[in-house]
Amino acid sequence: MTNIEYLTSYVNQFVETIKKAGVKHIVMCPGSRSTPLAYGFAKSEGFAFYRQTDERSAAYFALGIAKATKEPVVLLCTSGTAAANFFPAIVEAFYARVPLLVVTADRPHELREVGAPQAIDQIHLFGKHVKWSVDFPLPEDHAESLNFLERHIHRAVSTSRTLPMGPVHINMPFREPLLLNMEQALPTTEVQVSEIGKLVPSQDFTEWYMDLLMREEKGILIVGDSIHSTKGFWDFARMLKWPVLVDPLSNLRTSVPVDCMDLCIDQYDAILKNDAFKQVAMPSVVIRFGAQPVSKPLTLFLKACKPDVYIVVDESPIFRDSIHLVTHHAQVEATSLWIPMEEKQVSSYLNHWSKTNDIATKHIQTYIETEEDEGALAGILFEALPNGVDLFASSSMPIRDVDTFFNKTTKDVQVYANRGTNGIDGVVSSALGVQAATNRPGYLLIGDLAFLHDVNGLIVSRFHETDSTIVIMNNDGGGIFSYLPQSTETNYFEHLFGTPTGLEFSHVAAMYDAQYDAVHSKDAFEQVLKQPKIKDIRIIEVFTNRQVNTETHRKLWTAISKELDTIWKA
Template sequence: MSEREILSQYVYKMVASLIQNGVKDVVISPGSRSTPLAYAFASTKKIKTYRQVDERSAAFFALGIAKAKGRPVVLLCTSGTAAANYYPAIVEAKYARIPLIVITADRPHELREVGAPQAINQIRLYGEQVKWSVEFPIPDEAPQTLPFIERHIVRGVTIAKTCPFGPVHFNVPFREPLLIDFQEELVEGNFKSSFTGQLVPSKAATDMFTATINETMKGFVIIGELALGTDLQQLWSFIRKLKWPVLIESLSNMRGNVPDDCEQYIISTYDAILKNKAFKEKVIPDTVIRFGAQPVSKFLSIFLTESMPKNYIVIDEDPMFRDSTAVSTHFIHANIGSWLKDLQIENTIDFGYFAEWQKAEKIARKHIQCYTEVETDEGAIVRNIIENLPNKSDLFVSSSMPIRDIDTFLLPTEKDLQVFANRGANGIDGVMSTALGFSQGRNDREMFLLIGDLAFLHDVNALIATRYQQCRITVIVLNNDGGGIFSYLSQSTVEQYYEDLFGTPTALQFEEVAKMYDMEYVQIKDLNEFGKFLDSEREKPLRLVEIFTDRGQNVTAHRNLWQRISEELEQ
């Protein structure tokens, strides 16, 4: 065979193996060395191709698609610093447990470390941030080459989607010439499929779990952000059976579409009520059970470390279970599944203890529901946004203050509202890109992004993706001219350096950005205007809503709310 025929067979074998193992989406950034694979993906009808010229943004875009669809997404780029630009999103994918198949094209071995252009050391480039990394062979006629490719792709995809989900890396070197012969039909590989199993706890684990529950009079459940594909009905069934207070984070997506018979158990205002010392002393638990990641709330973490419950049971699909508080006493390695239904649970919870949680929740909800401080306060704005979002909406939320305000002001609702964020590494980078990618995977729902001005600026290149594929999203920018969260932290007390190092005002507004990307733009100055805007006829698929707020007023208003809740808790 000619070199071109060998290369063509090689890249189409890669694409066929990926498709055969359930991959349906690929995000491609332009570059010369990745040409053979880019052609193979683009010419294959069984895989959907997305484009983004900025590799850093492309990686978060792919992460968003994978987060929305709950299955691996391929990333493809050329060699050199293009591959390095994937790094932030790969870090997020690892800690957020998102399956990505990262393919970096590379120079051949003879061009490495000899001063060749766009040639860096890409072997294990991402270190421990990926679950697995492999160097592919140069395309050749050796009989072992194609079977190697096929089986290593099976291994990589399987590893990416085995609990805990995460990224894997294929480094693929190519020699020139880089053109291929296009093929209309893919040849199915000899390796047919790879099956993985569900993680079910052992009998010893369920016996311990059941016995602990049945011996507990004072306990509560924490539900944080859950693994992709979690069956929420299994948790609702468990809550009905257990009848304990359940502290539900907004990212669990169990505050929306709440079953009527479970609403009484939900504690959604825990961050506010756990600021009160007297209340905390009344609800010290014997047992805490946690599903999912540790919630955003700092005050919940403080309460756990102060109360040191006798039993703190973490259920996690990763043996490297998450426990930043160092309070856990038991770990169960398992998925959330039907095994929860089989537990023989007796209702032993102390009614007076439960009543304290319910009373505090009622007080906090009352204050939050009637919360309107000033027009430029982000808390009141976020509450108004939540109330006006239509049914069947997805809300992607930036880290920093937006996610904290959502966690405070999103109360349990019958509305089908789901909330998502990049909380693996908790960064503000890549938020726009992730949200745009997420919108591609959930195009049957209305998509919104809530983001601050600095996070928006940090990732404004994300909007380049809207020039290459259809996107439909409403971006809501809370513009407080800087880093709002630092106003709540001790850094704000050092006035001499605060604005230069932490406040970092830019004095920028974003109407011209909206024009650049053909977005419908509106500036909201009154709380009632947002609802009217949503009720009006949509002019364009892309919308940018800019709301100006004041950092100083935000802090005062939030603290006033917490103070009012605390004062009533002590009555």
């Protein structure tokens, strides 16, 4: 075979194997060394193919797609620092358990470490933050070559897809010339795609667990982020009748069945700040599915009551228990423990939780109606969300405001955030990636610093359609730091942590031809939300005040706690 023939065979085999393994989405960053793969994917039909010129944003965009589809996404770039720009999103994907197939093109071995341009050491470039990393040989005209390629691609896709999911890195060297024969026939691939790795509990454990559920009255369920599937959860909880503390990212606060609304506790962050209620609420059994919730009061509550049995259900061998309370670590899929059972009675313990939750909810409602801070504004946004949309919450304050002000609802709103490592980087791209994958209207709630950090995430809108509404809470700097102890150091605080940039984003909207509104009051925000969306991207910039936010949030916690005292203080 000629060079161009076997390079084309190799690339065709690569692309068709990836397609056969069920991968649908390809995110590509333009570059020279990756030319054969770019042409290979472009000429093959059946892929959704995205481009982005900022590799950091591209990786977060792919993360968003993979987060929404729960399927591996190919993320492709050329050699050199291009690949290093993928690093933040790969680390996020590793900890958030999001499947990615990171494919980095590389120079051939004779151009590595000899001063050739754009040649860096790409072997194990992402260190321990990928599930698997492999350096492929150069394409060659050898009987074993295509066979090897096919098996390794299947292994890579399966590895990224096996629970806990995560990123996989494939490094692929190419020697010039980099051109393909675009007419050459496609290969027929052989290997069958393996099943997603399923982790099933043993019979002994299941018996002990069912007995526990039937016997115990004072039990709570906690559902966090990163659960692979929530299907069947409410059928299980409806029978069990334990209070269910749902983190917003579990996506069990939305689409709640009407007859399960009383079981669903969404104000635990507020009510677990009250000591009297905490006495009443002490559980003897806690079962947590998925990651630790965002709420700090919940963590402190669990730490204080040290339950006799605390089961964490998790697909990974990593013990996600930073407070060292877990008594049983069940390394199984969450769904495998949502077992059909006899319906239990409503307990007074459940009633205490739901009654207290209702009181907090009432306060939150009043707060949204009467206050003007970021919490109240977030509440206004959440109430205005139509059925059938997605909400991406930035790290830092937005996810905390979702936790407090996003009340349980029967509406279908899927909530997303990057909680693998909680970074404020790449948030715009991740949200646009989610939108591209679900094709539902996307909403993003974000602060000014996080928006600015990934303002290049908007570049993708020049290449692909989107339907995204971005609400920026512009308090000119880092709001979350005002809640932390270092804010008492008045000499340096604003300089080091507040970091006000004085920037406004009408210019960004103009640059990207986005619909834009500047909002300075709650009334104006309500009016703006009622106006129709007429562009691909809509930016609503809400100007808020960091000082006010801290004060009013604290007032809310005090008011709730005061009313709870009148009920629960013996």
